[in-house]
Amino acid sequence: MxxxxxxxxxxxxxxxxxxxxxxxxxxxxxxxxxxxxxxxxxxxxxxxxxxxxxxxxxxxxxxxxxxxxxxxxxxxxxxxxxHGPSIETIDTARDQIKGAVNVPLGSFRTVSPEVIALETGLPLEDAIRAGQRHCSDPLIWQPSAKDVAKGREIAARWSLNLTKGGRFHTLCGPSxxxxxxxxxxxxxxxxxxxxxxxxxxxxxxxxxxxxxxxxxxxxxxxxxxxxxxxxxxxxxxxxxxxxxxxxxxxxxxxxxxxxxxxxxxxxxxxxxxxxxxxx
Ligand SMILES: [Mg+2]
CATH class of the missing domain: 3.40.50.1000 (HAD superfamily/HAD-like)
Known part of the structure; x- marks a missing residue:
């Protein structure tokens, strides 16, 4: 061939x-x-x-x-x-999810690098870089199945996905x-x-x-x-x-x-x- x-x-x-x-x-x-x-x-x-x-x-x-x-x-x-969604869209959708669920919700975009370091086990310098996001945002929360369903529903209204990776639910675009x-x-x-x-x-x-x-x-x-x-x-x-x-x-x-x-x-x-x- x-x-x-x-x-x-x-x-x-x-x-x-x-x-x-x-x-x-x-x-x-x-x-x-x-x-x-x-x-x-x-x-x-x-x-x-x-x-x-x-x-x-x-x-x-x-x-x-x-x-x-x-x-x-x-x-x-x-x-x-x-190619992903604008960060403004991500922030707006995340804030709506935060207002709709029954558990505290932070994210890599909103917490301090120290908290990212704690959640991921990364050294602080790496945690700072992990927080520099263009078009997706891993959520820091302990959701019930109902919270996840609500989050997905709100994400979909903004043409976003809430996908579960190894550790976090990440709010992201369809790219x-x-x-x-x-x-x-x-x-x-x-x-x-x-x-x-x-x-x-x-x-x-x-x-x-x-x-x-x-x-x-x-x-x-x-x-x-x-x-x-x-x-x-x-x-x-x-x-x-x-x-x-x-x-x-x-x-x-x-x-x-x-x-x-x-x-x-x-x-x-x-x-x-x-x-x-x-x-
Ligand atoms: Mg891999």
């Missing part, structure tokens, strides 16, 4: 490229070095804020582009696009990692056209890696979908039906390394033991 020589990689962070417990990506270093050597754009796709991703990228220099807040924010070469991936590919295409006098790239072969339900829209868009097994689970059920879904052999960065190397062996004329490009 012929593949475009242009490849782009989209990756979730927590539990995928970063180890679930230590946040280290060391075990993925060989594949990351190979990706750099081949000039393949690597895009971080996360529920984290842009401030959190930019901070990570300042120290690691891993990523060519950033997709934050689950697809609501897209950053490439210093230019940010916001997702898959929509953002498509938009990022358009922007990469334009960049490539502006950057090079060679034949413009008309299609990227895409590899996406993720470990959780919020990664499904991104995995569904990819030519090669890699599901990274979760670290403390004994069995992994496929997240989605996909003609080219692969289950990585290990959790976290170790699995990332193995899966990316195997796919690059298949679709490029390079071998991970060789730095020479053929063809």
């Amino acid at each position: 012929p593949y475009s020589r242009a490849i782009a990689i989209f990756t979730d962070l927590d539990g995928t490229l970063l180890d679930h417990d230590t946040y280290s990506w060391d075990a993925a270093r060989p594949a990351l070095d190979r990706v750099k050597l081949l000039g393949i754009p690597l895009i971080a796709v996360s529920s984290k804020t842009l401030a959190e991703l930019e901070h990570l990228n300042q120290t690691s220099q891993l990523f060519d582009g950033l997709i934050a807040e689950n697809g609501g924010v897209i950053w490439l070469r210093g230019t940010m696009e916001q 997702n990692k898959g929509h953002a991936m498509k938009r990022m590919l358009e922007r990469l295409m334009v960049l490539n056209r502006d950057d090079t006098s060679e034949t413009p790239i008309k299609h990227f072969t895409t590899i996406a890696l993720g470990d959780s339900p919020n990664d499904i829209p991104m995995l569904a868009e990819a030519d090669f979908a890699v599901q990274i097994p979760q670290k403390h689970r004994s069995r992994t059920a496929p997240l989605l039906e996909h003609s080219n879904l692969q289950l990585a052999p290990h959790p976290g960065p170790e699995g990332w390394n193995a899966a990316v190397n195997a796919i690059l062996d298949e679709i490029t004329n390079t071998n991970k033991n060789s730095e020479v490009l053929h063809g």
Whole structure:
């Protein structure tokens, strides 16, 4: 099967490229070095804020582009696009929910960084960045099922969702990692056209890696979908039906390394033991 020589990689962070417990990506270093050597754009796709991703990228220099807040924010070469709802809409909807439920309600937008640090276990500096939100807001509350239903009803009036992540209910727009991936590919295409006098790239072969339900829209868009097994689970059920879904052999960065190397062996004329490009 012929593949475009242009490849782009989209990756979730927590539990995928970063180890679930230590946040280290060391075990993925060989594949990351190979990706750099081949000039393949690597895009971080996360529920984290842009401030959190930019901070990570300042120290690691891993990523060519950033997709934050689950697809609501897209950053490439210093230019940010916001695809999620305005923060005014989020604030208005959250205040209405607060007025309608029977429990105290705070959120990352309204509490102090100290409280975010307490709720998440993040160091204070990281908690400050986690609070710098553009288009989504994790709620801090102890709701009953009735409160959640009320919250969802109010969110829907504003065309918002109230989605349950690992820990928090997050008030957010309908944008997702898959929509953002498509938009990022358009922007990469334009960049490539502006950057090079060679034949413009008309299609990227895409590899996406993720470990959780919020990664499904991104995995569904990819030519090669890699599901990274979760670290403390004994069995992994496929997240989605996909003609080219692969289950990585290990959790976290170790699995990332193995899966990316195997796919690059298949679709490029390079071998991970060789730095020479053929063809
Ligand atoms: Mg994850």
